Amino acid sequence: MKLKFGSVEENVVTREEFPLEKAREVLKDEVIAVLGYGVQGPGQALNLKDNGFNVIVGQRKGSKTWDKAIADGWVPGETLFELEEACQRGTILQFLLSDAGQIALWPMVKKHLTPGKALYFSHGFGITYKEKTGIIPPADVDVILVAPKGSGTSLRRMFVEGRGLNSSYAIFQDGTGKAKDRVIALGIGVGSGYLFETDFYREVTSDLTGERGTLMGAIQGIFAAQYEVLRANGHSPSEAFNETVEELTQSLMPLVAENGMDWMYANCSTTAQRGALDWWKPFRDASKPVFEALYESVKSGKEAQKSIDSNSKADYREKLEAELKELRESEMWQAGAVVRQLRPENN
Ligand SMILES: NC(=O)C1=CN([C@@H]2O[C@H](COP(=O)(O)OP(=O)(O)OC[C@H]3O[C@@H](n4cnc5c(N)ncnc54)[C@H](O)[C@@H]3O)[C@@H](O)[C@H]2O)C=CC1
């Protein structure tokens, strides 16, 4: 249906419009093979299974995530297979290996993309940067995308709570004439809230910007800047952490989520409202050039190249873990660990 977002009209799909029963009908003869069992793999595979679809998982035997898949109820030889066997058996191949991992596996996956099958992504990366990834699908298959706008962990948690994480959807190639029904049915099946339309290029450029920007990169940057200023001016870690992070995640962001920024403001003191209304624009103006540089870096393909280069190395996991450790061991997040322990619900 068409819905207005502000003054702009968009194409969206809701569960009322495309109920689960319809999704099941559309996909009743399909075998959905979820390839990879990292973060999105478990969320999407388990939600699809609980929603009544035929799902199998493809994962490397002997890996830690193979054991995790077994612990989650997937049965070797019945619903859990080596990647190649899953590609053989599946009619819809959900390519949920890491974006860098997809490059190495592509020649094998391609071999099993026989006419009529569908290749499904949760990111526009592999297709948009085909010069870097080599992912060029044959013409007689569907190439579709459902990109949940959040972690696979949240996708699963929200499903279990009876909620839904919003996703975008796109069709890159309609090889069978059934791509539209297939992609919407899968979007509903993985547990999306509502689905909004995009294309592979827009999905990857907005997603790379968002995760580097407000969602993950910028938020840590702004936390660190304020924390450091407070500490440099003699405030304790407890005071600095509460005033920077804990109050935001525990008290104020839930209010923003519920009813918008103005409503959160309205539930704070007039003193706070005066200051926030004065200061949000200087913060916007100071950070906007950084966001513009970030978008340029995404658009030029530089961000994609960096991600491929670093995540294709044999020791990429160890390198990432070392950098996460540095973050975890910073004073701000050490303070955070203590503050979390002290939440009454945690003891
Ligand atoms: N992490 C998330 O919640 C989100 C991820 N996505 C997209 O979903 C897709 C999957 O992402 P994640 O679940 O984060 O992936 P991930 O980084 O957790 O990796 C998934 C699986 O790929 C396997 N893998 C990596 N390299 C491999 C190789 N060379 N050979 C065989 N297996 C290999 C890993 O062992 C793991 O089981 C990506 O396209 C990503 O951009 C989209 C939205 C959110």
Ligand SMILES: CC(=O)[C@](C)(O)C(=O)O
């Ligand atoms: C969770 C999500 O949507 C991200 C941040 O884009 C990702 O994990 O790539």
Ligand SMILES: [Mg+2]
């Ligand atoms: Mg994302």
Ligand SMILES: [Mg+2]
């Ligand atoms: Mg992403």
